[in-house]
Amino acid sequence: MNESTGRRRAGRGRVRAASAALCLLAGALAATAVGASPAASLTPPVSLTADNLSTWQTNGIVWSMAATGGVVYTGGTFSTVRPPGAAAGTSEQPAVNFAAFDAATGAPTGCSLSFTLSSGTATVRALALSPDNTTLYAGGQFGAVNGVGVSNIAAIDTATCTPRQDFKVAVSATVRALSVTDDTVYLGGDFNTVAGQTRNKFAAVTTGAQLKPWTANTDEVGRAVQVTPDGQHVLIGGDFFTVNGTTSHALAVVDATTGAITKSYPGFIPNTSTVQDLTTDATGFYTANEGTGGGVFDGRIALNLSNFEQRWRDTCLGATQAVLVHDGVLYSGSHAHDCSSMGEFPDQPRKHLLAQSVNDPKLLPWFPDTNDGIGEPVGPRVMAQTDQGGHHYLWVGGEFTTVNGAAQQGLTRFADGPDTGAPWVPNVSLSTVAPGKVEVNWQTSFDTDDGELTYRIYKDGASTPVYTTTGYSVFWDRPQLRWTDTDVAPGETHTYRISASDGTNTSAKSPAQTATVASEAESYPARVLADGASLYWRYDEGTSTFAADTGTGLDNGFLRNSPAYRQTPAAVSGPSTAIGFNGTTQYAYSNERHAQPTKFSVETWIKTTTTRGGKIIGFGNLTMQNSNQYDKHVYMRNDGRLIFGVYSGGTRTITTSGAYNDGAWHHVVATQGSSGMALYVDGQLRASNILYTANENYNGYWRVGGDNLSSWPNRPTSDFFAGQIDETAVYPTALSSSTISAHYALRAGG
Template identity: 85%
Template sequence: MMYATTGRGRAGRGRVRAAAGALCLLAGALSAAAASGGSPAAALTPPVSLTADDLTTWQTNGIVWSMAASDAGVVYTGGTFSTVRPPDAAPGTSERPAVNFAAFDAATGAPTGCSLSFTLSSGTATVRALALSPDQKTLYVGGQFGSVSGVGVSNIAAIDTASCTPRKDFKVSVSATVRALAVTADTVYLGGDFNTVAGQTRNKFAAVTTGAALKPWKANADEIGRAVELTPDRKHVLLGGNFFKVNGTTSHALAVVDATTGAVTKSYPAGFIPNTSTVQDLTTDATGFYTANEGTGGGVFDGRIALDLSDFEQRWRDTCLGATQAVLVHDGVLYSGSHAHDCATMGEFPNQPRKHLLAQSVDDPKLLPWFPDTNDGIGEPVGPRVMAQTDKGGHHYLWVGGEFTTVNGSAQQGLTRFADGPDTGAPWVPNVTLSTLTPGKVVVDWQTSFDTDDGELTYRIYKDGASTPVHTTTGYSLFWDRPQLSWTDTDVAPGETHSYRISASDGTNTSAKSTAVSATVASAAQKYPAKVLADGASLYWRYDEAASTLAGDSSGGRDNGFVRNSPTRRVTPAAVAGPSTAIGLNGSTQYVYSNERHPQPARFSVETWIRTTSTKGGKIVGFGSLTMQNSTQYDKHVYMRDDGRLVFGVKSGSARTVTTPAAYNNGAWHHVVATQGPGGMALYVDGQLRASNALYTGNEKYDGYWRVGGDNLNGWPSRPTSDFFAGQIDETAVYPTALSSSQISAHYALRTAG
């Protein structure tokens, strides 16, 4: 369903239904798909059922720590803040008082009439926990505060939701901060920093009646309680926190206890969650429960664990790094708030700038294509801290609170929300490159796009300015994995010039068409690239694209390069004859890395052309563990020393290198090939063997990425002044074999062949 939009700011603000327009758009999309022979992608990629488009929402001037959402569509928020302000309002403008508490309409994002003030006579008051009674008549509030709108309390309070006033009949003295609450029809379970409740010993966890009487239930812990959650059958209470023991039983960070007595039903031994990690949040669905984990120091566990309610045993766990603060389940998807920055150990994105909102199936830890984002924000800072959900007006809403000050790149503090529609964000415009290496063919390659809530996208290719696509296909991509797609146009003749544009669609939203790219169809095969391909290149970047983030892979594979920090494109003259260009790098920030992560190559060849006059050296080509940062593991590389000599190095026990006797920073193009195989290491320049070592046939074992133009060189012999290469690079190829000297000399000899 599509919706019209009104107002200003980010898409999604002030939407009203436009069903007629939706039907017209859907009909048009289906007609276009039928005409091009393809079927459109779905608007959202199942099982994801929420868009990544943030909706207009009021803001706070501080941190939101807690939320509770009513069935009536009211979202209660608590934290450490003093005012709220409208969407798009700058801090300090248009503010209204909201002392550590505010209530909002789930569907509009605007405040309701419910206003309360949580204060403390000395120190900073904060609201850390909110929970509604099953009948929705009472909102229980925990934190560090001594008064609610003038009514004296002690770190816990009960609010009558109909009148939005504190219940004066609910008085319980809690000795320290309450961080977690869970409520049944007759019991309030609480967790936190306290050691006494109602004057009696209760270490970190306790239970009181809804009439404020302390219950005999005991689940005494030795460290802070951070999460309390009831199982759906109300027979057990799930506990999370910093603790190492519950009721004297060893169980670190997580425990399952009896809801009536507090006796430990299931403990988790040392190591299940490392001692350096804690449980920050818990949530359940009909069959499982899920943990949000945060760690500090070495050997931490920062990800999420799914456990079965039938036996309380682990179903799966992910090993992303970046402390998880909040978890919530909707329609079979576990949504989480964290600052994940490295999920490589579970086959997902490598270490890079933080991502704060993720989604996974409740049955599988693999990340799903849902990537709205915040920043870290204020406070610690870690970004999102809490989530809540509810339905209103026929839509489902996911609310997120925390420390953030931006959402999806725009200013937005403390609060944001997402819904099941409309999906208004279009995919990125595809990056396109053309090649015509053989007569009668134009190969159209493009880097798949990215959409924040859709993995499967539909691509349409338009030829020579036509309005009807000549080819339609689909492809799956994520922000860190955007594999190359390809289509070959054979309806061309030698000497003709043709142009191509491509759009990407999620089924509802379509990107703009890419800038037109033209090619003149070859009349004869280009000899140099033909030889590279014939000798088995598994990656071949020719750098013929205009300004974009793409280095197209001409090997016939999908391993396109990501070009970082806008190097100079279309540099001429190129290294080899023919219609080709090179890429220019600045020696400080610019480089290219492969889309695909590769296992350790047992044997390999790397080949490229270089031209430079630099006296600061730099890495030319190599294998590294990271993409958007300097790698922590790095070898299988060729680098230039400050004096212009070339070094080929691998890790085989320690750093093993061979070095050319001559320098190659004389401003001329030079052909560089490094090989390793059963015959050891060899380094060729301009078709000739310049250095070798037959002893070392192995290299360091790790999964990594091919990188061109720069990466870490710390610890390597004769480390140059710069880890990044300043100069021009062209015709980079990687082979899964050690090329022979005759193959290499043949490549060099073809440099002038058109």
Template identity: 85%
Template sequence: MNATTGRRRPGRGRVRAAAAALCLLAGALTAAASGGTPAEALTPPVSLTADDLTTWQTNGIVWSMAGSDAGVVYTGGTFSTVRPPKAAPGTSERPAVNFAAFDAATGTPTDCSLSFTLSSGTATVRALALSPDQKTLYVGGRFGSVSGVGVSNIAAIDTATCTPRQDFKVAVSATVRALAVTADTVYLGGDFNSVAGQTRNKFAAVTTGAALKAWKADADEVGRAVELTPDGKHVLLGGNFFTVNGKTSHALAVVDATTGAVTKSYPAGFIPDTSTVQDLTTDATGFYTANEGTGGGVFDGRIALNLSTFEQRWRDTCLGATQAVLVHQGVLYSGSHAHDCATMGEFPNQPRKHLLAQSVDDPKLLPWFPDTNDGIGEPVGPRVMAQADKDGHHYLWVGGEFTTVNGAAQQGLTRFADGPDTGAPWVPNVSLSTVAAGKVEVNWQASFDTDDGELTYRIYRDGASTPVHTTTGRSVFWDRPQLRWTDTDVAAGETHSYRISASDGTNTSAKSPAVSATVASAAEKYPAKVLADGASLYWRYDDTSTFAGDTGGGRDNGFVRNSPTRLLTPAAVAGPSTAIGLNGSNQYVYSNKRHPQPTRFSVETWIRTTTAKGGKIVGFGSLTMQNSTQYDKHVYMRDDGRLVFGVKSGSTRTITTPTAYNNGAWHHVVATQGPGGMALYVDGKLSASTALYTGNEKYDGYWRVGGDNLNGWPNKPTSNFFAGQIDETAVYPTALSSSQVSAHYALRTAG
């Protein structure tokens, strides 16, 4: 990396610029497109928006990139045409045989056109790197000719004329996958075992005049990444290998730039045998790996290492193979298909996310979440990143297998810039609570913005244009905490409506739909008792929007999945209340907060059903967006309508009601566990209990209502999901007493 800006040096997708020029540009690189002002809506240190810019597309996979100082981005891969933005495959295409060059600022093709072909088989361009003087573009891959000029898997292109250099001919025996270039040397890595007729296993070096150098870093498996350290003294190697020059070092090694001798090896286990290094990048003080694993016990994340010692600074443990890494202004951007970052305190296993950002000093994910799909090929989404500057702006280019970007059709290529930020936050979801006298509690689920974690919320009452309250809150896509403001400037019997907007500082969402409530003159007795008994989560299901507001003090709102039926009446409890209806196949609610194992707890809810397929009613599980892999502390209904309360304590431990409760009437269900064991109450009375089991399975998880895994549990019902109505769900950090349970049930008609 260049020590001034942290930009990538020449290599796969690397760029270089003179230090003096970069110093002058440093303050301008975050300028927004209009007026030269910074992109205000971004959360530092992120300096790129998540808004994708219009960019031409390919009809295949982009494997390699390099950005030039002249604002040109060169791309290579396995494709045959390019087409305009929004053009469907097969329309408005122009030939581009495994190579295309684009204007970094406009996303349109330049007039540099080359064709990389092979007489037999499929040609591909897997590596691109510019010389320090930008006069030569080196190309590696699997090909036998460039626009009719015979070559052997590596070529040099004169950038001024966009023609192959006839004086650079090197025979490489197999695919070249990685390149890094100095003023006099080209380092290459790949599948090959010979270069220029001499043995070179997976890594080699040639002069810029095409002469093989004595430099040797022979490896036993494929070389996938080559990167120079900023001082030029060492070469960083990445790939599948287990030895370099006979010395044990799996997937990563540091070698001398002059001789190839191993300077730093990495022992077995530093990167698991099941994982490889797919890409490398550097900045002034560190280098960073992109890792991919296969099978069990893999490492798929990123590692940051210090250049001073070549030792680890940090690593993340997200699952979902990382393919590309790039540093810009202190942020490590990566392309992967991350789907589970729970082990590092981030999002649990769920649909893949393909573009992430982290500080070079800390693996915590930063609020930058543009996205692609997996696409074609393997498929894994993004494969490569590059960056370039033009007209005072900075551009991050991404290539790969994807066919959509931010939900819209876009194949093979996309790009992002330092401004303008045009994406508004999501419209907030709002819920009102009037369980206490003389006030209205305005609850809302924090919104989400793809490139800002701190949002400003404005609350508008009764259609006014001036907000009655303004506040801020942090959120990311998997953690959208519930926020609350209590309006006490109201009187009993008055009806008021509320709307909320979310702003990132530059863009503001539409106001939420108006939600109204009548101010109570006295506290509602049932919810007042639930709250008085210490409910840490309390979902009443009176919300009109797509979340379950928490009336309790924990503010642990629920994510409502797959559009259950809302506002059903009559509800379980008298008063201005409604219930939620679940279809028994895929609808459920999960808590926003991830909780440690509760050693003692109570779960309480009301159910109404006639199902003969059973299903989980309420429980604790390790996942949110799919069935959990760890699951207990739950109440489920058997096919015959009887209720089961179960925990795992060594094995599954259950108690079961003697009576069925699928008769179409509302029933009050409470399950408790504490020092006295397990108890299951129905309609205010103890129905089943045991003093034998006071423990449950230890794992962090989420409270879920309406469905989750039940594999391995006694009398497993036909369905994991509950078909029926649910109301008034509460969770307590204590085991409720029998008198508390009966008191709750007695208040069902109290209003």
């Protein structure tokens, strides 16, 4: 059920995804060393590591950057800088809205400037270098540089780090964007007059400070300006709806000499969205977009310079503030929180730094992160890049106060090496359902700058792996892999450990997991698998966040907020254990995002004495928070009765007459298909309705232990289930009553 069609707004914008196709192992493999191509430390085309380098900090927001020759100039709204690792208020040096840094060391250079305003708060919102790098142009809201009077724009001699006395232009309000050619400075912002003449939001002046006749008047704020590489056109972006009286919202291409429109974009970007930044490479230009309210566009657009038409756009939600191209990759600063509309991660905590190929919007495996920080807050605001000492550096500035989980304010930087971050330690689970073999299952790991990782399995303490393979994973999609050891005999006990490597860095080996080889098949799980379970979680893990899928679907579960592992006695006889949920925060969700199942069965065992009810199993569209579309679920009322519900033009439910919160294990199966809905408990049909054959159509995840129940009949006190759960299975069919009864009869292994 979609409780609310509205989405949570992120900052001033809106911010899973179909699993990546993986080649998984089929059948049993002999326990001999198998070669696999090792992973590279970075997954091409990414060429920058996600490991942030030691960098000085500011005590406020960095809004602007320009870089060249190993020097990075930064401007914003701050008053001091301090060393990396220093807490706010300690070891500070004055830096009034401006600071320059060595790109390779992250430390300040000798260039010190003070941008001030006689009344109000001064800020430097734009920085741009002349093509010969001899002059740094600064724009913002300020009235003086080092005491020399100016009016919201200034030119700095980079050799002496002093303001040029021969560049004085009166701009009536804040300058937010600059782009410079050999003879022209283009500016955008809030102003309506430049040098005493009307120029609405955009203008051009010579490098000698003379106003040019170039006119690209807009009705709302200009936020971005970029000259095309051939120098023939100027790209402008902002909040505007018209350019020189012609409808073109947020983006336009104008002639570099006259300002006349070359390409307008009516209806191209929603009226609720704006362009915050623009960047170019040899063949394209790229927009950073921010939206407010419903129906917004917050992502990035790639357009061709040859015809100014769209190449691609992404539809992530979470306003983009900055874009930059390096080596065929578009790096961006945003607070993206929902990229499900383009097959990537679902709505969840914000991610602030992303990468995409300039030819494809698919997210690349590069995921350093900041927090939102101060100000609005939205995290990163600006990017710049330069080479120094044989390395390439990407600098990021903004509002953030942490980087990769550690305290770091205002500034951070990344380079093309060395890569020092190791992948996460793999989560491992063993299965001995079938006789004469051990199935080693593991959840693929996560590395912040490499998607393709190499896994090595070590058996019985040996130093040489018995098996090596590779697998692809990103933070929201960590598919399960499996290797079957057949070089074992019934009754033997073996231990297994796995490491993950990015080609340069290798994780620690996982904690040793031990299994005793079965001499005959376990009857209950064998029947579940034989009856076609597409997902089957037995909850036999120890302390990982991983619920292994015992079936062929390899649709592993993520366990959230540390449920109680290895609960005994389990629901079914044998070596298996159950898992316990606390009824407030703990749950599990499937790794794979599924299309709407038109027919299905969900099966699980429960044991509880709760009087607060809660969702036991269901289908929802989100993973890291409560879903806003949710149905195909079984939940318990406060009085212990069970409800099976789907949404089809309204909530459709069936309810048991008996209560099942008596502290005993109960087998629960809900089915829907062409014969309607049915709810079975302990092998018997307890409720049904032949009319309800449909459910809500959306992509989602199977969730166990809790999710949203808002607006559902007899909603319990808690959305989360307090009790033990075991042997959860999902089927792509409506199981028959005889099959369900047979499953229940096998609970004691008979």
